[in-house]
Amino acid sequence: MLASVLKPCNDTRMYEKFGLSLTKKGEMFIFGRASPTAQIQSVDKNATISNRIGFYDSLRGEATKAKRIIAWFKFAALCFKIKPDIIVTHCPELLPILAFYRLFSKCKMVYDVRENYYYNILYQNNYKGLFKRVLAGVLRLLEQGSKLYIDAYLLAEQCYNQEFVFHKKKFEIIENKYAEVEIQHNQSNLKSPSAFNFVYTGTISGVNGIWQAIKLIQKMYAVEQKVHLKVIGHIVSNELRKNLQAYLADKPYIELVAGSPLVAHKKIVAAILESDFVMLPYRSNKSTASCIPTKLYECLALRKPMLIQDNLLWQKKCEPYNAAVFIDYEKEKPKNVLGLLKSTKFYTRLPKEEVLWQSEEKKLYDFISEL
Numbered sequence: 001m002l003a004s005v006l007k008p009c010n011d012t013r014m015y016e017k018f019g020l021s022l023t024k025k026g027e028m029f030i031f032g033r034a035s036p037t038a039q040i041q042s043v044d045k046n047a048t049i050s051n052r053i054g055f056y057d058s059l060r061g062e063a064t065k066a067k068r069i070i071a072w073f074k075f076a077a078l079c080f081k082i083k084p085d086i087i088v089t090h091c092p093e094l095l096p097i098l099a100f101y102r103l104f105s106k107c108k109m110v111y112d113v114r115e116n117y118y119y120n121i122l123y124q125n126n127y128k129g130l131f132k133r134v135l136a137g138v139l140r141l142l143e144q145g146s147k148l149y150i151d152a153y154l155l156a157e158q159c160y161n162q163e164f165v166f167h168k169k170k171f172e173i174i175e176n177k178y179a180e181v182e183i184q185h186n187q188s189n190l191k192s193p194s195a196f197n198f199v200y201t202g203t204i205s206g207v208n209g210i211w212q213a214i215k216l217i218q219k220m221y222a223v224e225q226k227v228h229l230k231v232i233g234h235i236v237s238n239e240l241r242k243n244l245q246a247y248l249a250d251k252p253y254i255e256l257v258a259g260s261p262l263v264a265h266k267k268i269v270a271a272i273l274e275s276d277f278v279m280l281p282y283r284s285n286k287s288t289a290s291c292i293p294t295k296l297y298e299c300l301a302l303r304k305p306m307l308i309q310d311n312l313l314w315q316k317k318c319e320p321y322n323a324a325v326f327i328d329y330e331k332e333k334p335k336n337v338l339g340l341l342k343s344t345k346f347y348t349r350l351p352k353e354e355v356l357w358q359s360e361e362k363k364l365y366d367f368i369s370e371l
Contacts, residue, residue, distance in 0.1 A: 001029040001084040004091045005071045006063055008035040009055045012265045012294065013114065013156070014090050017179045019053055021361045022368060028053045029082055031075055034060040035262065072097050079105070086371060088112055095142050102149040108371040111146055112154040116163055119287035124207050151371060159290035172367040176294040178301035179357035196220070196227040196338070198307070199275035201268045202295050204258070205236040207288070209281030209309060210244070212329040214254060219334035221253050232257040232271045272304055277341060280308040281329045292317060299323065300355040305346040307337070322348045
């Protein structure tokens with residue numbers, strides 16, 4: 001069973017990668033946030049089996065505190081009901097429930113560490129003051145204590161092997177490389193850029209540079225009226241959503257497509273394919289500086305040129321293929337950026353298996369088989 005409170009049932013990593021890969025071994029159940037594009041039943045009903053995968057919803061609609069607490073009880077009830085042989089939690093929020101369930105079951109338990117949540121809390125601006133430090137400390141204690149009942153750990157980033165110590169007894173690094181989704185595209189979609197259609201996709205937040213992307217587009221539009229930006233993805237807060245909607249109201253060359261609350265990954269991939277350039281304006285932050293964004297692997301696999309905020313690690317990933325132009329989003333002159341994008345010959349070498357999920361799938365399959 002794969003489980004998360006906030007990730008949707010058809011989440012890229014949980015479903016498209018882990019779920020579809022591990023279902024080759026046997027029946028699979030996914031516990032996650034309700035998604036209109038997944039077949040979902042409530043926890044007190046039989047799950048719908050589609051391709052040997054059953055979906056159960058953790059919560060529906062807005063993720064309020066009350067709904068998240070109710071999700072813990074739903075997850076515990078589901079564990080006792082289906083009695084899985086292996087449970088993989090994709091969030092630290094469910095670790096206490098697994099600790100409780102360990103008292104009644106000897107099933108194998110795995111913690112998929114998708115992010116450095118401790119750093120996220122400390123270095124991103126989602127929480128303030130003393131509460132931020134207390135929350136980060138509690139989270140780290142949960143992860144450290146998981147050594148007592150978690151059998152193995154999966155790490156989504158190479159850097160996590162240095163940043164963590166709680167995972168050392170048994171772990172594998174399973175990176176977020178690209179798993180092809182079922183969407184209509186062919187080599188004609190993988191064209192050389194001929195216009196200035198940009199896309200900003202994924203999680204829309206200040207840390208991920210949404211305002212830097214918008215301000216640069218504004219400056220480029222003043223130079224070249226063919227510039228267009230599509231912003232599509234999950235907005236991290238209602239306040240940011242309102243601010244973006246107000247700011248973009250008089251800017252028809254910037255389109256905002258925000259999910260309620262989520263945008264299906266297929267729509268994200270489609271937006272990337274339709275664009276000429278993908279913007280990765282991630283601001284320097286200790287929580288993400290050593291991580292490789294899933295979006296970067298997606299763009300490499302889809303052969304989409306990228307405009308990326310200066311980052312030496314990402315530059316090393318892109319240089320073998322000449323896949324990106326690296327700039328300082330806040331300092332680079334718009335005319336220079338347009339000139340670089342026009343003159344650069346992208347993808348002089350094509351990415352192959354090294355950016356695809358298949359290599360990670362085999363590692364995951366072997367690791368789970370050995371538990």
